[in-house]
Amino acid sequence: MIPVEDAQQIVLAHTLVLPAVRVAFTEALDRVLAQTVYATENIPPFPASAVDGYAVVAADIEAVRWLVGEQMAGYVADFQVRPGTVARITTGAPLPSGADAVVMVEFTEERDGAVTIRRAVKAGDNVRPPGQDIARGEVVLPAGTLLSPAELGLLATVGQTEVQVYPAPRVAVMSTGNELVESGYLPGPGQIRDANRYSLMAAVRQAGALPIDLGIVRDRPGELEAQVRAGLEQADVLLTSGGVSMGELDLVKPLLERLGTVHFGRVNTKPGKPLTFATVGQKLAFALPGFPVSALVTFEIFVRPALLKLQGHTRLMRPVREVVLAHDVRHDPERTEFQRAIVVRQDNDYVASTTGFQGSGRLLSMVGANALLRLPSGQGNFAAGQRVQALIIGEVE
Amino acid sequence: MIPVEDAQQIVLAHTLVLPAVRVAFTEALDRVLAQTVYATENIPPFPASAVDGYAVVAADIEAVRWLVGEQMAGYVADFQVRPGTVARITTGAPLPSGADAVVMVEFTEERDGAVTIRRAVKAGDNVRPPGQDIARGEVVLPAGTLLSPAELGLLATVGQTEVQVYPAPRVAVMSTGNELVESGYLPGPGQIRDANRYSLMAAVRQAGALPIDLGIVRDRPGELEAQVRAGLEQADVLLTSGGVSMGELDLVKPLLERLGTVHFGRVNTKPGKPLTFATVGQKLAFALPGFPVSALVTFEIFVRPALLKLQGHTRLMRPVREVVLAHDVRHDPERTEFQRAIVVRQDNDYVASTTGFQGSGRLLSMVGANALLRLPSGQGNFAAGQRVQALIIGEVE
Numbered sequence: 047m048i049p050v051e052d053a054q055q056i057v058l059a060h061t062l063v064l065p066a067v068r069v070a071f072t073e074a075l076d077r078v079l080a081q082t083v084y085a086t087e088n089i090p091p092f093p094a095s096a097v098d099g100y101a102v103v104a105a106d107i108e109a110v111r112w113l114v115g116e117q118m119a120g121y122v123a124d125f126q127v128r129p130g131t132v133a134r135i136t137t138g139a140p141l142p143s144g145a146d147a148v149v150m151v152e153f154t155e156e157r158d159g160a161v162t163i164r165r166a167v168k169a170g171d172n173v174r175p176p177g178q179d180i181a182r183g184e185v186v187l188p189a190g191t192l193l194s195p196a197e198l199g200l201l202a203t204v205g206q207t208e209v210q211v212y213p214a215p216r217v218a219v220m221s222t223g224n225e226l227v228e229s230g231y232l233p234g235p236g237q238i239r240d241a242n243r244y245s246l247m248a249a250v251r252q253a254g255a256l257p258i259d260l261g262i263v264r265d266r267p268g269e270l271e272a273q274v275r276a277g278l279e280q281a282d283v284l285l286t287s288g289g290v291s292m293g294e295l296d297l298v299k300p301l302l303e304r305l306g307t308v309h310f311g312r313v314n315t316k317p318g319k320p321l322t323f324a325t326v327g328q329k330l331a332f333a334l335p336g337f338p339v340s341a342l343v344t345f346e347i348f349v350r351p352a353l354l355k356l357q358g359h360t361r362l363m364r365p366v367r368e369v370v371l372a373h374d375v376r377h378d379p380e381r382t383e384f385q386r387a388i389v390v391r392q393d394n395d396y397v398a399s400t401t402g403f404q405g406s407g408r409l410l411s412m413v414g415a416n417a418l419l420r421l422p423s424g425q426g427n428f429a430a431g432q433r434v435q436a437l438i439i440g441e442v443e
Numbered sequence: 444m445i446p447v448e449d450a451q452q453i454v455l456a457h458t459l460v461l462p463a464v465r466v467a468f469t470e471a472l473d474r475v476l477a478q479t480v481y482a483t484e485n486i487p488p489f490p491a492s493a494v495d496g497y498a499v500v501a502a503d504i505e506a507v508r509w510l511v512g513e514q515m516a517g518y519v520a521d522f523q524v525r526p527g528t529v530a531r532i533t534t535g536a537p538l539p540s541g542a543d544a545v546v547m548v549e550f551t552e553e554r555d556g557a558v559t560i561r562r563a564v565k566a567g568d569n570v571r572p573p574g575q576d577i578a579r580g581e582v583v584l585p586a587g588t589l590l591s592p593a594e595l596g597l598l599a600t601v602g603q604t605e606v607q608v609y610p611a612p613r614v615a616v617m618s619t620g621n622e623l624v625e626s627g628y629l630p631g632p633g634q635i636r637d638a639n640r641y642s643l644m645a646a647v648r649q650a651g652a653l654p655i656d657l658g659i660v661r662d663r664p665g666e667l668e669a670q671v672r673a674g675l676e677q678a679d680v681l682l683t684s685g686g687v688s689m690g691e692l693d694l695v696k697p698l699l700e701r702l703g704t705v706h707f708g709r710v711n712t713k714p715g716k717p718l719t720f721a722t723v724g725q726k727l728a729f730a731l732p733g734f735p736v737s738a739l740v741t742f743e744i745f746v747r748p749a750l751l752k753l754q755g756h757t758r759l760m761r762p763v764r765e766v767v768l769a770h771d772v773r774h775d776p777e778r779t780e781f782q783r784a785i786v787v788r789q790d791n792d793y794v795a796s797t798t799g800f801q802g803s804g805r806l807l808s809m810v811g812a813n814a815l816l817r818l819p820s821g822q823g824n825f826a827a828g829q830r831v832q833a834l835i836i837g838e839v840e
Contacts, residue, residue, distance in 0.1 A: 071626070075645045090804070091630060118662075120621030122632040138622050138733065140633045179805040187810065194837075195649065196809030199642030199735050202626035203635075203806065224517030225535050229468070229599035233488060235519040236537045238600070245596030248472045252592065265515075336535065338596050365838065394791060407487070408576040409600065412593030413584065440591075441762065 078358035212358035218277030288336030416440030475755035609755035615674030685733030813837030
């Protein structure tokens with residue numbers, strides 16, 4: 047039985063970033079960039095008007111000047127702006143030849159081809175010089191950047207229509223147990239509906255990975271082995287739940303021992319004591335406990351960081367905050383426990399209330415939870431007002 | 444010209460939650476529930492063992508008892524446990540008739556059909572009574588619940604395979620401007636590549652909505668009207684960018700005035716002064732400014748809350764935190780300004796540094812930003828150490 051932190055480190059030590067793939071930039075949202083993107087041109091590529099108004103020669107002191115033409119965005123007009131003249135110009139249009147500043151339309155008056163300029167400007171005023179936003183040769187986005195909306199806009203701007211990114215890991219998910227029936231069925235005597243596959247596949251998706259549904263697998267060695275092999279073939283990561291406690295029918299761990307290397311089989315944590323982590327070649331396999339809360343909490347603590355690392359993320363862990371307990375909390379000093387809680391901000395503090403009965407089967411205790419309180423081993427019950435660490439897993443109001 | 448807060452309220456006042464749709468629960472991740480889900484059965488449905496061990500009669504005081512059989516998960520055995528006897532039982536299996544507690548396997552020894560019980564138990568120990576997790580008739584998930592992984596697991600558990608949810612809004616996105624070319628092309632003289640459609644479609648997707656690409660539309664009245672009509676037909680929301688400042692070619696606002704009702708056309712904010720919001724029937728239309736940063740920031744401030752409301756969310760605004768400025772910040776007192784910043788936690792404070800030159804065209808100023816500093820109108824420059832409000836738009840380390 048190993049401590050939580052050791053188990054987390056062992057998992058990450060065996061998790062390698064997936065090989066990068068080349069994708070259309072439009073498919074790259076929420077991916078991590080595996081290359082550095084440089085600008086091959088200046089942005090803007092030409093001196094461009096920042097406003098609607100009149101292109102002028104800044105040194106010109108005439109109050110009234112003649113209109114020589116109109117420079118709209120999208121092409122280059124063939125006239126020249128000289129002292130005594132101006133050209134109408136729109137936002138984003140290239141500054142016409144001869145002009146070196148733009149006067150905003152608000153400070154002008156145009157009548158019968160004559161334009162009154164009411165405000166003096168300096169050379170460069172209301173003009174975006176070439177390369178102001180991005181200079182040729184500049185690093186636009188370094189390798190390792192998470193591609194969010196602004197980053198996709200930048201890729202479009204510099205014409206980088208394909209990019210190297212780390213792909214979404216494929217994660218095969220199965221539930222094991224003779225008692226499980228599909229959610230569409232009425233359970234018979236001694237049966238219950240499978241919840242874990244659906245909650246885990248959703249958690250996989252929220253972690254940026256692609257779930258593959260391996261269905262419910264009975265506690266029969268042949269069937270289990272066939273599906274575990276199928277999962278490891280199609281996917282980068284295999285997730286099973288159920289079948290990892292101490293009963294005779296716990297078939298997953300021995301199977302993983304046969305197929306690859308089991309790095310640990312029990313972690314000193316609640317929920318999640320029976321938890322197996324194995325590698326088969328470079329593929330990862332997690333055998334999570336079968337209780338619905340245990341499966342989701344161990345996913346959060348051990349699997350999600352690995353899925354993020356596979357995708358090239360460097361921030362793998364949830365933010366940790368010190369929180370104040372709103373009420374007494376019972377805790378077994380022998381294990382590190384993760385209790386589901388709702389954390390709210392009160393003045394400068396974060397205050398945490400647990401979400402009712404914390405039974406491992408009670409998925410309702412996860413509903414609305416935005417934090418997991420981390421109650422360390424070595425200390426018993428906690429009193430209201432005490433401070434503990436919490437993993438923030440959702441938005442805090 | 445109206446204040447930011449008024450503009451936000453006007454938008455939300457004209458935004459109605461979309462009619463609910465019925466979907467498979469497996470398609471419901473990140474949707475908001477439009478119905479209340481009740482439990483029609485107890486979960487667990489039967490008294491179930493919480494551990495692997497032996498089912499016993501708690502009042503029985505014999506140290507050594509005879510094994511009468513094995514109760515595994517998934518069916519109901521037909522034997523009875525009476526004083527002087529025990530049955531082997533696995534986690535999740537129904538408690539056999541006659542038994543009222545389970546002794547963990549760690550506190551037992553089985554040899555030749557005789558089981559030594561080393562720890563006394565009370566009735567109910569290590570047994571999950573029917574309805575412990577969810578009682579028949581109980582509200583499992585109230586209407587308005589955001590469906591996350593645990594909630595999908597609950598829907599599976601109670602057999603609710605279809606649910607009423609608020610759908611993802613369809614959002615038609617176009618860029619307007621004669622200067623724009625597609626990202627795959629080399630811009631000619633006076634031309635630039637379109638960035639806004641890609642950054643806005645990505646932002647739409649991150650807000651839980653479905654983008655529809657209407658392409659680049661030239662500043663020609665006929666073409667623009669055809670595409671605006673096409674967008675309003677296919678989508679719940681129309682987003683344009685460009686063509687909303689004061690030039691003669693600003694065609695979007697007059698067109699929206701003709702097709703529907705324009706509620707405002709200018710907001711006292713930077714970036715984003717020229718910003719049109721209109722409704723056409725129950726559909727929303729936003730004409731965002733053309734500068735890449737302006738388009739994304741006005742999306743964040745005005746469009747995202749509306750997209751969330753359409754989906755039935757009730758928390759529409761980003762969390763706001765008081766932050767300490769790490770350096771002096773220049774600010775025009777005439778407008779409420781939103782500057783891009785990186786906020787980090789330092790001890791008990793949030794410290795904000797802006798992301799370099801804040802030009803409206805400089806998308807690089809959005810890269811890595813996890814906050815928008817809100818610099819209120821009525822006050823000029825801010826000094827290092829001053830406290831301002833910030834919208835938290837990304838994870839804070």
